[in-house]
Amino acid sequence: MTEAEKTALKDFLLDINCLKGLDKWADDFNLFDVLRITNMEIRHSNILAWLFDPNESHAMGDAFIKEFARKLAEKNEREDFDYFAFMLQDFYSYQVYRESNHMDIVLLSREEKTAIIIENKIWSGESEHQLQEYYERSLVEYKDCTEILYVFLTPDGSDSSNPERWISFSYEEIIEALECAVADTELRPEVSLLIKNYIETVRKKIMRERDEELARICNEIYNKHRTALRLIFENVSVDNSIESEVICSVLQELSNEGLIIYEGKNKWSFTTAKMDALLPPLKTPDSAWGTNYIYWYWFEKRDEQLTIHFELGGLNLNEEQALNSKLLIQAAGKKERAGYRYFRLFHSKAKLSQDDYETSLRNSVKRLVKAAFENEKKLLEKVEELRKA
Known part of the structure; x- marks a missing residue:
């Protein structure tokens, strides 16, 4: 270590109070970080399936699935699609399935004869012929349904290989629907914390939103102690x-x-x-x-x-x-x-x-x-x- 590097580390230690500006972020608890599941695609599908289910223990009822359906209906450009009939359905009649015939999430109402197939792609890409295979399977599996909708869910709402059939949906739209669903709902504290943590995780890890205040403070600290921090990063x-x-x-x-x-x-x-x-x-x-x-x-x-x-x-x-x-x-x-x-x-x-x-x-x-x-x-x-x- 050079004398200049020793001096830089000493100056940083003497100015350690500069880190106090980060306290409010350092103590921020997030359940998904603790469980180390923020980067696991299959876990996100499990959480979404739980949130979509109107009869689950989150006590949101059909608020989330209904808001999701509203956004989905507005994006549906098929000429034969009946928006009003779709939105007047009983969303409590929907059951939610995970990995049904390898399809990530399936929202199904036998009563309303409607199925919504969701392919969730966060970090993985679309496999060759995958969506076509899911389409063909759904026609057999849900042959009694008069309406089948196909959703291609990605962080930024990217188009699939077949955008005419698969409706592109972003995680930003998912979070908008979820925030709308919980806005007027009285949730138990533990459910409220879980949903709050999930929204924060999606915004930070999937949507890559930037906390401008945090970025400003970090840049100030880094610019002031650039040499010391470089040494720390290189050796830890x-x-x-x-x-x-x-x-x-x-x-x-x-x-x-x-x-x-x-x-x-x-x-x-x-x-x-x-x-x-x-x-x-x-x-x-x-x-x-x-x-x-x-x-x-x-x-x-x-x-x-x-x-x-x-x-x-x-x-x-x-x-x-x-x-x-x-x-x-x-x-x-x-x-x-x-x-x-x-x-x-x-x-x-x-x-x-x-x-x-x-x-x-x-x-x-x-x-x-x-x-x-x-x-x-x-x-x-x-x-x-x-x-x-």
């Missing part, structure tokens, strides 16, 4: 997401079995004994990542997909490390770039299921580590061949 890793909990747990299990080398600290990366033998760690933390290691196996999650990468760092290598890195690049069938900082040699992907998300995530981590081992074996064998050539 904290991730309380369900993904981090599962991934780190599996990596720790594999490390305990002696299959990988895992340092923990909430990181999604590991090394192996065989690769360490080829690329031994630096004596000082001067690698491309600011660690002793000049390579990493690391995980990345985007949407409904988990990816494992094998990546080399190109900084501060001695002659032997540089030669072995070059051999690995050749063994992977890639062309070396002059002066590279990072060089990815391998990746493998696994699609995550939303039906049992945690189990799918756990199994995917193990499967990807196995794929990395298989690739590592091939690379090391090829390196030996190149040495002999």
